[in-house]
Amino acid sequence: DAKTTQPNSMESNEEEPVHLPCNHSTISGTDYIHWYRQLPSQGPEYVIHGLTSNVNNRMASLAIAEDRKSSTLILHRATLRDAAVYYCILRSPLQGAQKLVFGQGTRLTINP
Amino acid sequence: GAGVSQTPSNKVTEKGKYVELRCDPISGHTALYWYRQSLGQGPEFLIYFQGTGAADDSGLPNDRFFAVRPEGSVSTLKIQRTERGDSAVYLCASSPAFYNEQFFGPGTRLTVL
Numbered sequence: 669d670a671k672t673t674q675p676n677s678m679e680s681n682e683e684e685p686v687h688l689p690c691n692h693s694t695i696s697g698t699d700y701i702h703w704y705r706q707l708p709s710q711g712p713e714y715v716i717h718g719l720t721s722n723v724n725n726r727m728a729s730l731a732i733a734e735d736r737k738s739s740t741l742i743l744h745r746a747t748l749r750d751a752a753v754y755y756c757i758l759r760s761p762l763q764g765a766q767k768l769v770f771g772q773g774t775r776l777t778i779n780p
Numbered sequence: 781g782a783g784v785s786q787t788p789s790n791k792v793t794e795k796g797k798y799v800e801l802r803c804d805p806i807s808g809h810t811a812l813y814w815y816r817q818s819l820g821q822g823p824e825f826l827i828y829f830q831g832t833g834a835a836d837d838s839g840l841p842n843d844r845f846f847a848v849r850p851e852g853s854v855s856t857l858k859i860q861r862t863e864r865g866d867s868a869v870y871l872c873a874s875s876p877a878f879y880n881e882q883f884f885g886p887g888t889r890l891t892v893l
Contacts, residue, residue, distance in 0.1 A: 702881075711784075711871050711884030712823065755822060766811065767836060768882060770822030 672756045677775045680746050688741040688774055690756030700759050701732060701739050704768070705752040712755065712770075715741065751778045782806065784885035786872050792891045793862055801857040801888045805874030812855050813882060814847055815839075815871040823871055829855060862892045 673691040680686045692701065702717040716723055716730045718739075723730040729742040743750055755773040785804045793799050805812050811830055815823035825839040829849045837847075844862075849855040859866055869889050873882040 709886075711873070711887055712882075713884065714881035717881070753822075766828050766830075767813065767825040767839070768815075768823070769825065770815075773822055 672758060672771055674754070674756055674771060674774045676772065677777065679777045679779065681779045682748060683745055686743040686746045686750070686776065686778075688743075688754050688756075688776065689738065690740070691738045692756070692758055693737045695736050695758055696760070698760055698762065700761065701730065701736075702757045702759050702768070703728070703730065703741050704755045704757065704770075706755070706773070707749075707752045712768075715754070717759075746776075746778050748778050748780060751776060784872055784874055784883055786870075786885040786888050788888060789886065790889045790891075792893065794893050795862060795864060797862050797892075799859050799862055799890065801859075801870050801890070803855045803857070803872030803874075803885060805853065805855070805872070806883055807853075809874035809876050809883070810852070811875045811877060811880075811882075812849060813873040813875075814855070814857050815873065817869045817871055817887070819868075826857070859890075862890075864892050866890060867892045 700717050700719050703715040704712040705715050706712040716725050716728050718730045718732055731740045753773040753775050755770050757768050787802045813828050814826040817823040827847050828836040832849055832852045844860045847857045869887040871887045873884040875882045
């Protein structure tokens with residue numbers, strides 16, 4: 669499984685944008701970049717995923733570097749409810765690659 | 781709609797005992813996954829079902845762990861001769877097909893004394 673590297677923790681202020689980085693220098697051409705987050709005492713929840721182009725949804729934006737060796741999850745206006753552990757995961761669409769391989773993730777703290 | 785549910789939410793048992801953890805996936809989801817999360821770590825994959833069959837059980841740590849999904853819906857994770865190292869939060873997830881986003885339940889916190 670291709671490996672991702674994320675900072676252990678980050679801190680931001682409420683109502684400010686947050687940029688969560690992820691390095692994945694060994695990504696293969698077919699790997700999708702997925703982001704999940706885990707709020708305290710809850711199971712993980714899907715945030716967003718992409719392959720090459722930047723992606724936007726109601727929760728966040730995903731900016732993918734041109735060489736695909738890094739990506740950034742962007743929360744445009746953080747709220748206290750965004751405090752969570754954020755996981756960057758590489759996932760292959762090939763048969764047999766259904767599982768999610770979680771790393772340590774980035775613990776995001778939001779200050780009021 | 782109803783999400784993934786897991787019962788019990790907490791389970792305390794003694795070393796050597798047998799436990800069963802239940803997962804009710806979202807209705808109609810054919811894929812079901814079990815993960816285990818130790819304190820301070822990310823979830824770790826255990827087993828994946830597509831329908832009734834275990835398509836990938838490569839994450840089960842040893843033969844004390846077993847999971848079933850007899851009718852392609854509810855799944856039970858069974859742990860025999862529990863050990864203190866089995867203490868963790870056991871998470872279940874389901875998805876409509878094998879590569880869709882996974883929807884996680886709240887987990888069962890297992891404590892082995």
